[in-house]
Amino acid sequence: MSNDDHILIVGGGPAGSATALAARHEGAEVTIVDRKTHVGIPVQCGEAIGKTGPGIAEIEIPEESIRVPIRGFRVYSPALISVDFAEKEPSGYIIDRRVFDKELLARAAESGSDVLLGAKVIDLTRKNGSVDGVVVRHNGARKTIKAKVVIGADGVNSEIARLTGLRRSFKPADIDSCYGYEMVNCDLEFPDLMEFLLGSELCPRGYIWIFPKGEGRANVGIGIGGGFGTHTAQQYLDHFIKHHEIAKRQLAKAKIVECRVGALPVCGPNEQNVVDGALLVGDAAGHVHPITGGGMGYAIVCGSIAGQVAAKCVSKGDVSADRLQEYETKWRKRYGDEFAQSLKLRDLLIETEDQTLDKLAKIVTGDSVVKMASARKVKIFAKAMATRDRKLITLMKELRKLKMV
């Protein structure tokens, strides 16, 4: 870390490690700093990840982090009408985040990146208005680290987002307030499907998930809209586990072996993620699906793009926002529509009454749920009209305006 001709990545989570790996691949000097001494801990995640997101190719999911292969999902509507999607071959995994994050960081380090743990970034340094380093607190002392580009991969509560002015604070409704357990002795009905439950009483503006982790273990959690509902996320989840028939069927004998809290940005990406000498990626940039809450895959793909572009800009000696904008253009090309459409769909669904969701569940297939979540058009309009249900038809007309049906 003696020279200042490097890319400094703030945050050693999936976004930071992916950025580092890609930048090293392009031959750049890389330093990762993280305020933690153990990345990935405490686990604050549902731990579900798709098998091959496009672009994750070079960054393979560490084998030692994989707990079980997943073939699809089952969604329960408020009145428990289920919609299934199951492929023959596994399409994703439930992983162990503590192993996953650590392993990705280890690979980033093995690829030649420097890693500084226990170093909390508290400020940026600038030269002629362009970011050219960070100030960290490390071992009780302040220290300045200069860099060519600073990458904010520092998660939902990004200090780099605040310091660059790219995002100040969230409104409560912009985030999901999450709570969860790792449980053992579960009696899961579908050991290779993820289960989701919806309902305004059950989990206001959010969902409850039951993800299998193999050998009778499960990751069971809830996300509710910030400021939504009358109870805390923990209270909603405990109520579900104790009283809901789906939980009673599968979790009656289950024991809790870990408690988890979490916060998730579900308001879509920041308007802009690039300034002179710095950029944001992962949760810091808002790279989280507004409906599913999935973020790891996006963090890794967008991180790969960020690493490539940053390395190129450093080698060309121009790290202005104009040049770094190539990153913003590239990730938006891939995911921009998906995030924007999902956000609109999410907002429509919040307004939709539970009974209408039940009717919708009756006419959609698992395949159309997958398509809608990735902003692709589905053919359910005629079926919906045939129900002659006024509220469902209104919903369809709104969806048609979004070109989703």
Added chain:
Amino acid sequence: MTPTEKTSKKLAKVNGEICGICQACATVCPTNAIDVFEHYIVVLPDRCTGCGTCTKVCPVEAITLVKR
């Protein structure tokens, strides 16, 4: 006494025995009054206006408003 301390009658307080450091409170605080560390979080009294926004998003009711 800072200006904020003079005008606000309330202050956010964290129960460290319950807090799991999810950072939800810190992300919504309008004045950036919550500092997050690896094993704990801290409310900065001179920045906290007692607005209560943080209390709306905590998954476990670990942050509440108290009298200054």
